[in-house]
Amino acid sequence: MAQISNLRIDPRSGFCSSNSTFYSKRTPFPLPSNHCLDITTFISSYPHHGKTAFIDANTGRHLSFSELWQAVDYVATCLSDLGIQKGHVVLIIAPNSIFFPIVCLAVMSLGAIITTSNPLNTPREIALQMVDSKPVLVFTTSQVVPKLARSSVRIVLLDEQVINTRSEAKIVTTIDQMIKKEPTGSRIRDRVYQDDAASLLYSSGTTGTSKGVVSSHRNLMALMQLFSILVNPDEGEQTDICTVPMYHIYGFGAFAIGKLTTGSTVVILSKFDMNEMLAAVEKYRVTRLPLVPSILLALVKGADQIQRKYDLSSLQSVVCGGAPLSKAVVNGFLKKFPTVHIRQGYALTETTGFGASINSLEESRKCGAVGLLSPSLEAKIVDPVTGVAVKVNQTGELWLRGPSIMKGYHNNVEATASTLDSDGWLKTGDLCYIDDNGFVFVVDRLKELIKYKGYQVPPAELEALLLSHPEIFDVAVIPFPDYEVGQYPMAYVVRKTGSNISETAVMDFVARQVAPYKRIRKVAFINSIPKNPSGKILRRDLIKLATSKI
Structure with missing residues (x-):
């Protein structure tokens, strides 16, 4: 990354005319100098005053921060006993649950790599991902086990439901047994470095079929630092609700692991249901609600009936991502819910959840924008025909560079080379422009998703x-x-x-x-x-x- 202090950067837009690069206007964050450090240890070191880490909305089960870290330690020990080592891939195919973050943190603490899959995927889709990622262990539910009938990979159940005899041969234990098994003696851990692979989340990339995005421990540390600096002490204690899938970068990065850095409480919904979500907002006094535009639209359409049925007075903000949000929907929502702020964002799996975001009420007034560039991030707007970087208010393909950019696509050198250039720039495939004040606007998609x-x-x-x-x-x-x-x-x-x-x-x-x-x-x-x-x-x-x- 260029030495910003030596560049002439427009303070309004963040644009530097000498190298046609936009620099984030947000305060950059430091990353640890200790190269031998895993993401789980890094997250556990964050100071905060939070008491409850997770609440299962279905069962009402609460998990305190101390109980969480004890469970992570116990599961990591059991994984080590099962032979899981640094570099091994462990797959979790499950709906959101209180166990999801425990599994992810335990796996990554050993230097093993966590990969995720949608439990709604068909046996064919799951098999294709397993051929590519080659997991040595699968965490899943009894409902998904039949989809793994043709696989010989060992299984850890995330529930206690009885499975047919044929499947039981592959089931080695359950998550409850792991959490209750107190470690005996000391285990030897491999040295885990910041640049080692930590997660393997599947994305469609800029074009084509699904590809495994390899993110390092350092990439995830950058995301954790992003969450920690977004904390506004004036907002008081925060309770988030996880309505988005944890197998996706949004749910994985923000809610399975991200909010642990801030001391927030995360209420987990196993699947999205509008009434269950609204009931949980009322019951647990949720302050922040993550949504995609289609759900936000449903809230607008049903606002009058919803507000008669549910007490949503605790809500302070709605965070919307995953797809563009129209001005009409924003205005409709603010008219129905005038005390709730809308915060939009833009990110990719390939950028480990980084991109741009709206972080304040003042910023949210910039209609149509997805926000300012994330801290420590650089951007170029490149003409897709000429390959030349353009200036402020000119449209082109958005390129990003920074500490959160993926290591590459798993086992796909060609796709990696076409997406990441030799200078570390990631080609997003999105047509964007950045205005005079540094706000990013998404115009269209070059990619075919x-x-x-x-x-x-x-x-x-x-x-x-x-x-x-x-x-x-x-x-x-x-x-x-x-x-x-x-x-x-x-x-x-x-x-x-x-x-x-x-x-x-x-x-x-x-x-x-x-x-x-x-x-x-x-x-x-x-x-x-x-x-x-x-x-x-x-x-x-x-x-x-x-x-x-x-």
């Missing part, structure tokens, strides 16, 4: 699946705009000669093999898929065709 209720849906994965159908000759999947969910996958299908496959048959074929949020929800038949000379699908042409009929 579809955002369904904040979930990432890679078109290439669905296209590959559809092309396996014997009656489909060619296909293209595009995002179709929807007011309720943001976008949903739409397929343009070229039938094989003689085929009369229907729209319903196409949708059902996909639905049987993918998670619910990836399902095709609209089908149109076409004579040929428009492509450029190199064979790349001209999605923008298809999007124009689809939306021209709205």
Whole structure:
């Protein structure tokens, strides 16, 4: 990173004309100088006055900070007894629970790598991820165990439900048994360094199919420092509710581990349900609520009925991320909930949750912006055609560089090289501009991801699946705009000669093999898929065709 003190940086925008780089206007944070340090030890060293770390909204079970760290120590010892060592990959496939952070922290404390998967994924999707990540142990629930029928990997159950005899052969213990097993003697730990891999979360990257994002202990330390400096003592004690999945960078970084640095209490919902969420806000006097735009919209639409049924007076702020938030939705929310601030943000799995954010009431008045650049982060806005970095208020692809940028994509040198350049710049695939005051605005996406209720849906994965159908000759999947969910996958299908496959048959074929949020929800038949000379699908042409009929 360049020595900022030697550069002539515009204090308003953060732009330096000598190197066409934007610098964060936020105060930079230090990172520990001790290179031999793991993220779990780092988090446990944060001073705070918090008492309750986690509350399970379903069971009412409370976990104090001291109970949490004892559980982490006990589970880490059991993992060591099971032969888990530095560099091993451990998979957790489970809904949000009070055990999720315990498992993640215990695994990373040993220098092992935690990887996560959506419990709604199909056996096929889980198998593909396991082939890529090669886990030596899986933490999961009894409901998910049947999806692992073809795997021989050992299993630790996160619940006590009885499983069929065939599955029991792979179950080595349960999380409750681990937590109750007091360590005996001393165990030898491998030396863990800041640059070692800590997590392997799957993302669709800038294009194409899902890829494993390797984040180091240092990357996660940067995220922890970000959370710690955002604490506003004037806000008093804070209670957050985790409505977002912990297998995603948002839930993993912010709620499974991030809030432990601040002493906040996190109320955990195992799955999203609007009424359960609102009841938990009332019962536990939640002050901060993380949402995606589609849920925020639902709150606006049902505000009058919601406010009659639930006491939401404890809410101070709503944090919205995962997809762009329109000005109309923001204004609608503020009209219905005038005492609640909206804080938007922009981040990627590849940036370990860094990007830009709105951190104050004054900043939230900047309509349309996703915020100021995160601390210690640099940005460039690069013309996607010429490759030249542009200036303030000019649109181009957002490139980011800083201490939170991933190590790379797991076992994918080609994808890493196309996303990370030799100087450490990460190409986000998002078209953005940065204004005179340093605020980041997301205009469009160069990348081809579809955002369904904040979930990432890679078109290439669905296209590959559809092309396996014997009656489909060619296909293209595009995002179709929807007011309720943001976008949903739409397929343009070229039938094989003689085929009369229907729209319903196409949708059902996909639905049987993918998670619910990836399902095709609209089908149109076409004579040929428009492509450029190199064979790349001209999605923008298809999007124009689809939306021209709205």
